Amino acid sequence: MLRLERRAESSQLMSYVSPLLAIILMLIGGLILFSALGKDPIEGFRIFFISPLSDIYGVSELFLKATPLMLVAVGLAVGFRANVWNIGAEGQYIMGGVAASAVALYFYESEGPHILFLMVVAGSIGGMMWATIPAFLKTRFNTNEILVSLMLVYVAQLMVSWLVHGPMMDPDGFNFPQSRMFEDSALLPMLIEGTRLNAAFLFALSALVVGYIFMYRSFFGFQMQVAGFAKNAARYAGFSAKRMVWIGLLTGGGMAGLAGMTEVAGPMGQITEHVSNNYGFAGIIVAFVARLNPIGIFFASLLMALLYLGGEQAQQYMNLPSSISNVFQGMLLMFLLGSDVFINYRLKWKKG
């Protein structure tokens, strides 16, 4: 019988192999899923994973989709390292998008670089404000941040729905639940002519660098790491647990809010009820798959973005619902968490 046996020490190698194993398992799961639906699995595989990347435009779309994921994931990783479980990035993302849109609409028909600057500030603050609620309740009343931040996702969704049906609705929009299209002064500049890839990608890259320095080179990043590994050790060393909750949640919220801003000031160019596209939840998966490491987040975001694009392609060419992206994302994380057992254990054949 096969049995798991504890390794003498954690396997460094397996911690890199297990994400790859998870990807392979996810692909196998996808093949099974396609076959079960009576679709040609090879064709499905081609449409899902190859065709989105067949030209420069496709690749630029990949980076565009990966941008909010990188921002969300790097912010969340800061908190997750200290076991601060902010599961509500989706709501913080929406509120960031809302705050940035408010600025854009306030300055409608005016010019100047201050508009974009204020949108960036408003987006981050909007996300942070939303994260303040679970942070305050956690530090003041010890209320579970998972459930609070998650409940606030639903509240944020309802709030944006109200806004685009009411105060933010386009006055000339025939009552469609969406805002005006933003003017050029409220849109992020494009990086490559003829694509939709915009300056937000540079934000994301700098966020990864700053995140890396914070997590691996700063004393506070070290404290959070210690708190994540050994809560009591951190307490004896006098690291403030409350401060970690605040930093973890506010960083996650601020980055998610910024990501929301890049979406309304980027590919959307307005705010609608569908501002989020599940990026807040996908960002959690990215953070885990990347092992909370900014370099890993770069690659995991690209992978997750590919799953989004593949889902869109499958919707277009195979007539499959776009929720297939979420199916793949969920599978990927499940398989990864399962494969991680091999970091500390190995399979051993035992009789009996």
Added chain:
Amino acid sequence: MNIDIIESMLFATIVAGTPLIIVALGQLIAEKSGVLNLGAEGMMAMGAIAGFAVTFHTGNPWLGVLAGMAAGALMSLLFAVVVLTLMGNQVATGLALSIFGVGLSAFVGKPYESEILETVATLRIPLLADIPIIGGPLFNQQPLVYLSWAIFGGIAWFLYKSRPGLLLRAVGESPSSAHSIGFHVIRMRYMATLFGGAMAGIGGSFLSVFYTPLWVEGMVAGRGWIAIALVVFATWRPFRVMVGAYLFGGVMVAQLFVQGSGLDINIPSQFLSSLPYLATIIVLVIISRDQNTVRLNAPVSLGQPFRPDA
């Protein structure tokens, strides 16, 4: 407000609270054994679509409930393998299960989106149903309402009066001592987790087969998470789960009644719809304000992996 409105509000409150009771009691059992499964939302979604599809094709709502139960159990099996056998992080795995389940349900549910099921008739209990005001809401109800009471009774008896229930609690409080006196910790946790999944599946199928009765993507709308919050709110006690579930049912129903009443009050519907989520936050704050209540009542090993040979 006349008697009829009170009666129909009571009726609707009990109906709205029922899936929460079933799901939360299932989670309670899993948590008592030390397993925190945050995948309830995904398991409910799968239960809802499985129940809907089977009822749609067979015309039999009870087969639908069974299918929902099986779907929920299957989802929780996936979870159990990852966290119990492979010792994955319970928080992250549960979250993955939620994302996966909600996505998969939307995916397989696409063809059913414009279908509607026949409404299942209520089951009238003679005599009792004739009691004024409360008779109708309590005793002329959806069959699953009675089932939720039976589940409550069964679980209360199991946990506090039966030997296996005692063992289950022992496993949750101190898995290593339970193991050292010869009990199979992992096996018990598997069973408790599967039970939780099956209950979540039933709760989901109640929504799509009896409550609405139709299938819409995202129809579970956070009820799985609210059920998890309910268990904390109830400090892991079955009776309080039931009270809490009806309380939430009341909040959900009240906003519908206000919206449907035609009263000229100037509150956007979205604000009313967000009340159940805000109420969840408020009760969590109230209950966790006193840290000792939670610490005393929470199963000690909740969320911790256990490995016999470690």
